[in-house]
Amino acid sequence: MNRRTGLAGSFRNAFRGIATALRSEPNARIHLAATGAVIAAGYWFRCSPGEWAVIAIATGFVWTAELLNTAIEKSMDLLHPDHHPLVKNIKDIAAGAVLLAAIAAVVAAGCIFLPKIL
Numbered sequence: 009m010n011r012r013t014g015l016a017g018s019f020r021n022a023f024r025g026i027a028t029a030l031r032s033e034p035n036a037r038i039h040l041a042a043t044g045a046v047i048a049a050g051y052w053f054r055c056s057p058g059e060w061a062v063i064a065i066a067t068g069f070v071w072t073a074e075l076l077n078t079a080i081e082k083s084m085d086l087l088h089p090d091h092h093p094l095v096k097n098i099k100d101i102a103a104g105a106v107l108l109a110a111i112a113a114v115v116a117a118g119c120i121f122l123p124k125i126l
């Protein structure tokens with residue numbers, strides 16, 4: 009924690025970072041819509057506390073991957089704006105992390121909601 013910023017300032021900066029990602033990344037807005045849909049489904053199907061815990065972990069995992077991916081993309085754009093095969097590898101690997109997190113979240117959602125629907 010930055011002493012001059014303080015705890016409230018650190019939270020403000022973190023929320024500002026999330027808002028920046030939401031404004032600049034279409035994928036982050038897709039995650040936001042998906043998060044809203046999953047929360048609505050959780051209420052609709054009256055999920056148990058254990059199911060809510062899985063939903064929270066899976067959703068947080070996807071958001072964490074997306075925000076880190078965005079930070080890596082922006083870092084690379086700042087450090088090396090020109091086309092470079094290594095930048096491509098770095099960005100593709102970061103995007104791969106988001107994809108894996110999203111697949112895991114879809115599997116978790118399927119395990120929770122499919123038995124309630126079928």
Ligand SMILES: Nc1ncnc2c1ncn2[C@@H]1O[C@H](COP(=O)(O)OP(=O)(O)OP(=O)(O)O)[C@@H](O)[C@H]1O
Nearest residue numbers: 035077081088089090091092093095096099100103
């Ligand atoms: N400087 C670069 N050099 C080489 N390839 C790049 C470079 N910038 C982007 N790319 C390629 O284009 C893809 C998309 O990069 P971009 O920075 O536009 O992210 P994005 O469109 O926000 O993608 P994402 O869906 O991963 O968030 C990268 O995964 C990479 O394959």
